[in-house]
Amino acid sequence: MEYPGRGDAARTMALLWDGAPTPRRGPRQRLDLARIVDAAIAEADRSGPAALSMRALAHTLGIGPASLYTYVPGKAELLELMVDRVAGGRPLPSADAGWRAGLRDLAASDLAAFRAHPWLLQVATSRTVFGPSVLARHDAALALLDGYGLAAIDIVGCVAAVEAYTRGAASAVVEAEQAPALTGSSDDEWWEERAPLLGERMAGRFPRLAALEEAGAFAVSDSALPYTLQRALDRFAFGLDLVLDSVGARIAAARD
Amino acid sequence: MEYPGRGDAARTMALLWDGAPTPRRGPRQRLDLARIVDAAIAEADRSGPAALSMRALAHTLGIGPASLYTYVPGKAELLELMVDRVAGGRPLPSADAGWRAGLRDLAASDLAAFRAHPWLLQVATSRTVFGPSVLARHDAALALLDGYGLAAIDIVGCVAAVEAYTRGAASAVVEAEQAPALTGSSDDEWWEERAPLLGERMAGRFPRLAALEEAGAFAVSDSALPYTLQRALDRFAFGLDLVLDSVGARIAAARD
DNA sequence: TAAAAACACCGTACACCGTTCGGTGTATTC
DNA sequence: GAATACACCGAACGGTGTACGGTGTTTTTA
Numbered sequence: 001m002e003y004p005g006r007g008d009a010a011r012t013m014a015l016l017w018d019g020a021p022t023p024r025r026g027p028r029q030r031l032d033l034a035r036i037v038d039a040a041i042a043e044a045d046r047s048g049p050a051a052l053s054m055r056a057l058a059h060t061l062g063i064g065p066a067s068l069y070t071y072v073p074g075k076a077e078l079l080e081l082m083v084d085r086v087a088g089g090r091p092l093p094s095a096d097a098g099w100r101a102g103l104r105d106l107a108a109s110d111l112a113a114f115r116a117h118p119w120l121l122q123v124a125t126s127r128t129v130f131g132p133s134v135l136a137r138h139d140a141a142l143a144l145l146d147g148y149g150l151a152a153i154d155i156v157g158c159v160a161a162v163e164a165y166t167r168g169a170a171s172a173v174v175e176a177e178q179a180p181a182l183t184g185s186s187d188d189e190w191w192e193e194r195a196p197l198l199g200e201r202m203a204g205r206f207p208r209l210a211a212l213e214e215a216g217a218f219a220v221s222d223s224a225l226p227y228t229l230q231r232a233l234d235r236f237a238f239g240l241d242l243v244l245d246s247v248g249a250r251i252a253a254a255r256d
Numbered sequence: 257m258e259y260p261g262r263g264d265a266a267r268t269m270a271l272l273w274d275g276a277p278t279p280r281r282g283p284r285q286r287l288d289l290a291r292i293v294d295a296a297i298a299e300a301d302r303s304g305p306a307a308l309s310m311r312a313l314a315h316t317l318g319i320g321p322a323s324l325y326t327y328v329p330g331k332a333e334l335l336e337l338m339v340d341r342v343a344g345g346r347p348l349p350s351a352d353a354g355w356r357a358g359l360r361d362l363a364a365s366d367l368a369a370f371r372a373h374p375w376l377l378q379v380a381t382s383r384t385v386f387g388p389s390v391l392a393r394h395d396a397a398l399a400l401l402d403g404y405g406l407a408a409i410d411i412v413g414c415v416a417a418v419e420a421y422t423r424g425a426a427s428a429v430v431e432a433e434q435a436p437a438l439t440g441s442s443d444d445e446w447w448e449e450r451a452p453l454l455g456e457r458m459a460g461r462f463p464r465l466a467a468l469e470e471a472g473a474f475a476v477s478d479s480a481l482p483y484t485l486q487r488a489l490d491r492f493a494f495g496l497d498l499v500l501d502s503v504g505a506r507i508a509a510a511r512d
Numbered sequence: 513t514a515a516a517a518a519c520a521c522c523g524t525a526c527a528c529c530g531t532t533c534g535g536t537g538t539a540t541t542c
Numbered sequence: 543g544a545a546t547a548c549a550c551c552g553a554a555c556g557g558t559g560t561a562c563g564g565t566g567t568t569t570t571t572a
């Protein structure tokens with residue numbers, strides 16, 4: 001099929017919004033797009049987005065590497081499809097229980113997605129994916145602050161702030177969670193290799209870190225893990241409350 | 257993005273904290289570590305962290321690819337050195353003008369770093385770099401909230417929230433700024449290729465997006481750029497104020 | 513002063529990667 | 543039955559990070 005615009009952009013858009021075109025002649029495709037994208041997601045979950053290889057993916061799907069390009073223009077486009085598919089795979093945040101519960105729901109859902117698919121954090125940095133599911137989520141997020149008297153630009157600002165915070169804080173959580181998997185060694189090993197060297201050199205240099213460490217709010221030189229998952233999750237919730245409190249203040253101010 | 261290779265942790269730590277060791281025998285090295293790291297930073301600034309190639313870097317430095325490994329255990333370690341060097345290259349945030357100015361300073365400085373070195377956003381996702389400059393920045397950031405009566409754990413929470421927000425919001429800014437460079441085409445071209453297809457399919461589907469677009473707070477289907485830099489910067493400031501307002505509220509609460 | 517050791521440097525090669533091309537066989541349409 | 547459009551694939555291209563073995567240079571040792 002020939003696509004107007006001739007670039008891969010048009011074809012990617014078509015794939016995102018309309019799915020794979022159904023040709024009229026020739027043998028049927030043995031696979032369908034959804035299955036390919038799902039397999040790619042599973043593979044990226046396992047080994048990261050850079051480690052996701054078209055060859056390995058083709059192999060797991062039981063086809064040759066070249067055949068993948070019958071379904072998808074390239075790896076970048078496949079990643080876009082993956083992003084949109086993940087966005088479509090979870091329920092939209094609901095405004096029924098009020099704005100605060102709604103925004104919290106949004107953040108929690110995004111955090112869960114980032115934890116389940118850590119590669120999202122690295123893929124989505126480069127450019128927004130204009131897929132139907134991604135846009136639907138945006139739309140639903142904006143709807144959460146509808147009807148509280150906020151100016152349009154403030155609605156966008158508040159939602160963007162929640163999403164920005166979520167992304168940043170989620171990467172801290174994922175770091176705490178994924179770190180051991182990346183090196184292949186256990187987290188203990190990774191840390192124990194560095195702890196002695198670090199403790200030596202940090203001695204007396206960073207008073208604040210040392211003080212907070214003693215207060216138990218921070219850990220950098222003991223034999224425990226540097227960032228435990230629980231600590232990261234607590235921090236996530238703490239910071240989210242900060243943002244939501246201020247959103248509440250704006251809403252209250254708009255009421256008057 | 258994920259990077260292969262894992263040199264021994266000890267050597268990386270030594271490079272981060274002590275610099276290159278000075279051997280006693282044999283010919284002198286023709287280059288020094290700082291120059292290599294700087295060249296790598298310059299190259300990554302130009303073409304992204306994935307496009308940073310050891311071969312190209314070696315060529316720029318006037319040595320063979322294999323010789324690079326005399327200085328640095330591998331690409332992953334080089335990236336760690338780059339992160340720490342960038343952290344060391346800017347002034348620490350100052351607490352002199354009060355906590356709010358200090359945190360704002362911190363966020364602004366981080367944003368500037370992310371804009372100047374977009375690859376930081378992709379590199380730093382995988383794991384904290386335990387280098388001297390990175391830790392010094394952490395220490396200075398925590399010092400900003402010293403002496404306001406906050407509990408240690410709340411200090412850490414507030415600073416972490418600001419940093420998390422900054423990272424997430426910075427990636428939106430960088431996206432707005434870098435998008436055209438990534439595709440190679442101008443931003444106009446990129447957008448004009450997609451706009452007609454997008455407008456068609458979005459029609460009537462996303463009421464909130466459409467409404468906010470009419471209010472001028474959002475733009476997705478006109479012929480202008482989807483995310484202008486100025487809009488992203490405004491949103492950054494708006495969201496940062498949200499976070500800082502809540503930090504102020506916690507400080508006020510702690511005073512009583 | 514001569515030998516030995518330690519080291520920088522590099523040519524080459526390996527195992528991957530994403531992607532393209534030409535060719536082959538198959539299912540649909542004429 | 544012929545033409546056609548298509549799915550699929552083997553092989554190859556140009557790239558990547560990195561390991562290895564060898565060569566030549568400098569410093570230390572005897």
